[in-house]
Amino acid sequence: MRSQIKLTGRVIFKGDPGYDSARKNWDPHTDRFPKVFVFAQKTQDVVNAIRWARANKVPIRPRSGRHALETNLSQVNGGIVIDTSNLKSIKLNKKCGTAVVGTGNRVGRLVDKLARQGYMAPFGDSPSVGIGGITPGGGIGPLQRTTGLISDNLIGLEMVDAKGRVIRATKKRHSDLLWASRGGGGGNFGVYTKYKFKVRRAPEKATVFTVTWPWKQFVKVVKAWQRWAPFTSTKLGSELTVGPKKGGNVSMLGIYLGSKKEAIHFLEPILSVGTPTKVIKYLPYLEATKYMLAPDPILTQKFSNQFSSGFGRRPFPDKAFKPMREFLEKAEGGTPAGFFFLNWGGAIKRKSPRATAFYWRDPQYYVEWNSSWVKPSHAARNIALARNTRKKLQPYIVGSYINVPDQGIKCSGPVYYGKNYARLRKVKAKYDPKNVFQNPQSIPPA
Numbered sequence: 001m002r003s004q005i006k007l008t009g010r011v012i013f014k015g016d017p018g019y020d021s022a023r024k025n026w027d028p029h030t031d032r033f034p035k036v037f038v039f040a041q042k043t044q045d046v047v048n049a050i051r052w053a054r055a056n057k058v059p060i061r062p063r064s065g066r067h068a069l070e071t072n073l074s075q076v077n078g079g080i081v082i083d084t085s086n087l088k089s090i091k092l093n094k095k096c097g098t099a100v101v102g103t104g105n106r107v108g109r110l111v112d113k114l115a116r117q118g119y120m121a122p123f124g125d126s127p128s129v130g131i132g133g134i135t136p137g138g139g140i141g142p143l144q145r146t147t148g149l150i151s152d153n154l155i156g157l158e159m160v161d162a163k164g165r166v167i168r169a170t171k172k173r174h175s176d177l178l179w180a181s182r183g184g185g186g187g188n189f190g191v192y193t194k195y196k197f198k199v200r201r202a203p204e205k206a207t208v209f210t211v212t213w214p215w216k217q218f219v220k221v222v223k224a225w226q227r228w229a230p231f232t233s234t235k236l237g238s239e240l241t242v243g244p245k246k247g248g249n250v251s252m253l254g255i256y257l258g259s260k261k262e263a264i265h266f267l268e269p270i271l272s273v274g275t276p277t278k279v280i281k282y283l284p285y286l287e288a289t290k291y292m293l294a295p296d297p298i299l300t301q302k303f304s305n306q307f308s309s310g311f312g313r314r315p316f317p318d319k320a321f322k323p324m325r326e327f328l329e330k331a332e333g334g335t336p337a338g339f340f341f342l343n344w345g346g347a348i349k350r351k352s353p354r355a356t357a358f359y360w361r362d363p364q365y366y367v368e369w370n371s372s373w374v375k376p377s378h379a380a381r382n383i384a385l386a387r388n389t390r391k392k393l394q395p396y397i398v399g400s401y402i403n404v405p406d407q408g409i410k411c412s413g414p415v416y417y418g419k420n421y422a423r424l425r426k427v428k429a430k431y432d433p434k435n436v437f438q439n440p441q442s443i444p445p446a
């Protein structure tokens with residue numbers, strides 16, 4: 001018997017107008033054919049969608065910014081996608097230093113709205129990533145050594161659970177859910193509809209920089225970066241990218257929350273390596289955020305990717321550069337494939353690994369690599385390339401970042417969550433004992 005519960009909000013079934021664009025994700029490799037999309041306009045639409053899905057035994061996938069980096073996370077064949085991207089409110093309370101944010105906001109929109117009012121929100125390297133998905137997984141980026149992770153600033157939330165109940169978690173109520181939502185990853189406990197963040201005043205101005213080197217110099221640049229970036233001023237965030245051998249280069253994008261003169265002083269150890277070309281600008285804070293967040297449209301992004309990620313506790317030894325070089329030599333030219341490093345330390349390290357679900361706080365840097373392709377026939381070999389590289393780099397890294405997952409990782413719980421995994425499973429058992437919210441590497445109930 002079909003359920004009496006009706007789907008509400010903007011509902012798009014397979015075959016309806018808008019279905020094809022509704023199923024487009026940032027990474028085409030993750031596109032699927034769900035049965036229905038519900039674009040929630042309010043929390044009650046999420047409640048109805050969850051109740052409908054359970055009554056009709058349809059698998060659920062929550063979605064916000066469509067930037068999932070693995071398959072079957074925010075879409076699944078035959079499932080219902082509960083999409084929160086229309087929940088876009090942003091309420092800044094200057095007196096309390098907080099912002100209550102709908103989970104449909106994209107990182108860039110939030111950063112922009114706050115910056116225009118003199119406040120700062122942490123960001124990563126793409127403005128179009130959804131705040132809905134990035135927040136529960138952690139949210140890493142170049143301000144993190146000052147502000148902490150995006151999830152470190154999460155102080156409250158609204159979530160609809162597997163029974164369709166609206167739960168509001170704070171430090172006092174449902175504090176276990178708040179703990180788990182600060183690093184446990186999206187898609188595990190329910191559908192988040194609102195986040196409350198602590199916010200801080202933005203500086204008037206900041207220094208941004210782009211430094212590039214020829215590809216041939218990547219070993220010496222990475223070596224120098226790994227010895228410099230984790231230990232320089234915590235007001236300095238640095239993203240180092242090494243592209244494929246074919247057509248790629250080495251490029252460092254970053255921000256320093258202070259003057260150009262100070263920035264140049266702190267950058268000196270890395271600028272003295274190889275033959276860099278540099279651009280360093282001291283800009284009003286809003287302009288600085290725009291410099292850091294170049295447009296990254298979703299529907300026209302044509303590259304598929306296989307990512308894998310980890311954390312470095314010490315600089316790569318010479319042996320680690322062999323698999324890195326092999327990867328970069330095999331990666332397809334003319335694609336965004338490559339290695340990416342981000343410096344750790346500062347505010348991230350000041351929190352204990354057990355204080356929130358985000359465990360990997362003591363490494364010196366984050367590292368990820370991705371192979372990329374356009375033709376579906378190139379998928380298998382590129383997926384294998386990224387995953388085989390993980391095996392070769394395993395001796396030199398720990399853990400992995402749940403927002404940059406790799407479904408080739410077996411028994412992934414402790415890899416993503418370290419010693420927090422057991423507690424996460426208990427929280428899961430409390431809020432979703434029947435494992436309604438699941439995906440290929442989701443947290444099983446204890």
Ligand SMILES: Cc1cc2nc3c(=O)[nH]c(=O)nc-3n(C[C@H](O)[C@H](O)[C@H](O)COP(=O)(O)OP(=O)(O)OC[C@H]3O[C@@H](n4cnc5c(N)ncnc54)[C@H](O)[C@@H]3O)c2cc1C
Nearest residue numbers: 064065066067068074124125130132133139140186187192
């Ligand atoms: C181009 C690009 C750049 C990136 N840069 C960074 C970066 O700098 N820093 C960083 O930390 N990460 C980065 N990421 C990774 C990003 O954080 C994750 O892919 C994140 O999960 C994307 O969230 P989303 O809402 O955009 O994606 P979606 O595909 O909508 O969702 C991703 C996951 O989150 C879940 N989810 C989404 N919304 C909700 C919700 N409302 N309730 C419950 N679960 C939800 C989904 O079920 C799914 O499991 C980047 C990704 C891309 C593609």
